[in-house]
Amino acid sequence: MRRVNKNRIKKDPPIKQVKQEKRQTTLAGGTLQDKLIAYRELHTKVLFSSLGRMIATPFSSIMTVVVLAISISLASGFYVLVVNIHQLTGNLETSNQISLFLRDEVSDAHAKKLSESIHNNPRVQNVKLISKEQALAEFKEYSGFGSAINTLKVNPLPIVLQILPKNTLTDKQGLADLLKSFQQMPEVDIAQLDLQWVERLQAIVEVAKVFAFIMNILLSAAVLFIIGNTVRLEFYSRRAEVAISKLVGATNAFIRRPFLYTGFWIGFFSAVGAWFIVTLIMLILRGSVERLSGLYEGDMHLLFLTIPETLFLISASSILGVVGAWVVLFYELRSTKLQ
Amino acid sequence: MIHFLNVIKRYEETGDVLRNISFNLERGEMAFLTGHSGAGKSTLLRLIAVMERCTRGQIIVDDQDLSLVKESQLPFIRRKMGFIYQDYKLLNDRTVFDNVALPLIIAGYGHQEVNRRVRAALEKVSLQGKEKKFPLALSGGEQQRVGIARAVVNKPPIIIADEPTGNLDPELSAEIMNLFRQFQQVGVTILIATHDVSLISQLNQRVLKLVHGQLVVS
Numbered sequence: 001m002r003r004v005n006k007n008r009i010k011k012d013p014p015i016k017q018v019k020q021e022k023r024q025t026t027l028a029g030g031t032l033q034d035k036l037i038a039y040r041e042l043h044t045k046v047l048f049s050s051l052g053r054m055i056a057t058p059f060s061s062i063m064t065v066v067v068l069a070i071s072i073s074l075a076s077g078f079y080v081l082v083v084n085i086h087q088l089t090g091n092l093e094t095s096n097q098i099s100l101f102l103r104d105e106v107s108d109a110h111a112k113k114l115s116e117s118i119h120n121n122p123r124v125q126n127v128k129l130i131s132k133e134q135a136l137a138e139f140k141e142y143s144g145f146g147s148a149i150n151t152l153k154v155n156p157l158p159i160v161l162q163i164l165p166k167n168t169l170t171d172k173q174g175l176a177d178l179l180k181s182f183q184q185m186p187e188v189d190i191a192q193l194d195l196q197w198v199e200r201l202q203a204i205v206e207v208a209k210v211f212a213f214i215m216n217i218l219l220s221a222a223v224l225f226i227i228g229n230t231v232r233l234e235f236y237s238r239r240a241e242v243a244i245s246k247l248v249g250a251t252n253a254f255i256r257r258p259f260l261y262t263g264f265w266i267g268f269f270s271a272v273g274a275w276f277i278v279t280l281i282m283l284i285l286r287g288s289v290e291r292l293s294g295l296y297e298g299d300m301h302l303l304f305l306t307i308p309e310t311l312f313l314i315s316a317s318s319i320l321g322v323v324g325a326w327v328v329l330f331y332e333l334r335s336t337k338l339q
Numbered sequence: 340m341i342h343f344l345n346v347i348k349r350y351e352e353t354g355d356v357l358r359n360i361s362f363n364l365e366r367g368e369m370a371f372l373t374g375h376s377g378a379g380k381s382t383l384l385r386l387i388a389v390m391e392r393c394t395r396g397q398i399i400v401d402d403q404d405l406s407l408v409k410e411s412q413l414p415f416i417r418r419k420m421g422f423i424y425q426d427y428k429l430l431n432d433r434t435v436f437d438n439v440a441l442p443l444i445i446a447g448y449g450h451q452e453v454n455r456r457v458r459a460a461l462e463k464v465s466l467q468g469k470e471k472k473f474p475l476a477l478s479g480g481e482q483q484r485v486g487i488a489r490a491v492v493n494k495p496p497i498i499i500a501d502e503p504t505g506n507l508d509p510e511l512s513a514e515i516m517n518l519f520r521q522f523q524q525v526g527v528t529i530l531i532a533t534h535d536v537s538l539i540s541q542l543n544q545r546v547l548k549l550v551h552g553q554l555v556v557s
Contacts, residue, residue, distance in 0.1 A: 034524060038448060041449065041450060240430070244441070246414075247417065247422055248418075249414045249442060250443075251411075251414040252411075268422065
């Protein structure tokens with residue numbers, strides 16, 4: 001066996017020696033380039049050996065991944081729900097109109113005159129008159145009660161004036177005044193600002209958004225802890241290997257690496273699983289949502305997770321996996337004593 | 340190469356396990372560490388491997404004061420030493436090749452270099468052709484030689500062996516001692532803890548004898 005340059009730096013004082021020795025060890029593989037290649041090789045190898053180890057114990061791996069996938073799909077499914085409702089209210093925002101339901105005794109001709117006079121109001125952009133007959137026809141078509149309505153002798157629906165005010169979003173006070181003036185008209189039974197329920201719905205969506213945010217935080221914490229615990233169990237089952245690696249000079253970074261990759265894989269597969277669960281649920285829901293949307297005369301299309309959202313989901317989950325593993329290993333390595 | 344100066348190791352529960360140990364092993368020197376069980380042999384080896392730190396005194400390995408070495412630097416100190424154990428401490432779910440390659444992979448060698456060195460080390464201990472076997476498929480003597488190959492594969496200047504022949508018959512023991520002699524001849528410092536008296540007498544090397552934590556012959 002040929003001795004290599006270990007003796008060369010013998011005469012230096014101890015402190016300096018540490019530095020030199022460190023450099024020498026880091027350069028053990030040869031040039032910096034060799035070293036980098038070796039480092040990359042090592043990472044690739046560990047990446048796949050961690051995967052291989054998960055595949056070697058399919059039952060426990062699948063159980064962990066399924067638990068996590070369901071947790072993540074709850075969070076991201078709720079997120080998608082909020083996004084869809086938000087879309088719905090977004091469409092409605094343009095319809096902030098005032099509906100005037102006229103009294104039953106008001107005749108069609110009177111209603112027409114009234115609508116013309118309202119149209120002359122400078123704060124009104126447009127007025128649309130819906131006669132009793134039109135309203136009934138519309139109701140028949142969309143409510144699904146068509147045959148039941150046919151049996152009615154008297155049309156119970158009132159004449160409706162749909163008024164589109166000017167500057168509706170910027171001038172809330174003006175809108176309220178306008179509404180009040182309509183309410184005081186003798187012909188008007190009910191004056192209803194459609195914006196009110198849109199605002200209420202938006203407020204509900206806001207609450208749901210906050211709730212989704214909190215849920216995402218909680219479930220992220222769950223992912224962190226579940227992966228951390230899985231990695232901890234893995235670490236315990238490989239203690240002998242860890243101890244031996246340490247004895248032959250492994251740094252903590254070297255020992256940590258395969259476990260970090262295990263955390264990464266668990267996070268990755270869980271997110272992919274969650275994506276499939278969410279997408280499957282959406283596919284199941286799509287038919288009925290579109291029918292519902294048709295009933296409400298809406299053009300609502302179910303929004304799925306977009307590609308950026310999917311990428312975010314997968315990378316966030318993978319990163320959480322690595323972080324969870326890292327935190328656990330930080331404590332385990334500190335408390336591990338060599339035997 | 341290995342320098343102990345008034346080293347004391349004290350445990351809360353058992354008191355002083357090593358008392359005032361001083362000795363010096365030069366580069367290329369081979370020595371036996373003997374003593375009854377519980378005399379402190381293992382503790383002394385653990386101090387050299389920095390698995391524990393001494394309570395008082397100074398241990399200098401390859402010109403580095405071990406008590407000054409930071410935790411993060413310990414791996415680099417350990418890479419200078421090859422450890423050999425009575426129970427081999429092999430990874431039974433890895434092949435012979437992977438076991439021997441471990442220190443090289445840890446030190447960051449590329450796969451060509453790893454291949455070359457592992458083969459050379461296995462040849463040295465006459466285990467060529469057994470790379471793909473698993474440790475449990477080998478005899479005790481062969482497993483011990485895998486352990487030795489792993490200890491020497493990155494050519495450390497120091498070899499520490501803890502009862503390396505404890506489980507082996509005299510013939511195999513002689514074979515292994517022969518290997519140690521060869522390493523010594525190329526300048527490796529070797530410290531062997533053993534209570535195999537016949538082995539010690541055969542080799543006629545320096546003997547460090549521990550009695551109740553004190554060094555009596557050195």
